[in-house]
Amino acid sequence: MSRIGRMPVEIPSGVQVDIKGSNVLVKGPKGELKRTFSPLIGINMDGNLITVVRKSDSPAERALHGTTRAVLANMVQGVSTGFEVVLEVHGVGYRAEMKDKKLVLKVGYSHPIEIEPPDGISIETDAKTRQIKVIGYDKEKVGQVAANIRKIRPPEPYHGKGIRYSGEYIRLKAGKAGKGVE
Secondary structure (H helix, E strand, O other): OOOOOOOOEEOOOOOEEEEEOOEEEEEOOOOEEEEEOOOOEEEEEEOOEEEEEEOOOOHHHHHHHHHHHHHHHHHHHHHHOOEEEEEEEEOOOOEEEEEOOEEEEEOOOOOOEEEOOOOOEEEEEEOOOOEEEEEEOOHHHHHHHHHHHHHHOOOOOOOOOEEEEOOOOOOOOOOOOOOOOO
16 A cells, blocks of 8 residues: 555645545635546545545556645645745856746846746746745646746756756766877
């Protein structure tokens, strides 16, 4: 049995969960998330606890058991506290700034790149520390927007310039060696 799948998901105060078969609607102070899960997995609610049970021991259901519970826990956490991914901009002359609601990146291209965040996502920048914060209540969207921003200028392996996740370690390669003695 999945160790993650059998742990119950606790519902904090201020969060409402509505389960209709395999459809789950979670409402909270940050927003509202709706998702349809596989009918192979049962989702039950007792008071302020959600439990995920599987009907048999088939490999398909075993694979979905822990995943379903983890996604439910992320939905509950997202609408109650939200998620945040921090990116860092490294490089001489590289900048990130907000213009209206758009993120403007100046990262070595001939033109600035503008990114408009999707609904439910907000972006904040800090000019002094060169940080970009992607904030939202849907963990998948937050992660995808952060990955799309990083993809614009991923860190290169020789100097480490580019956009990276906060705390990400970039293994730097040795540069070209000088001419050998002939």
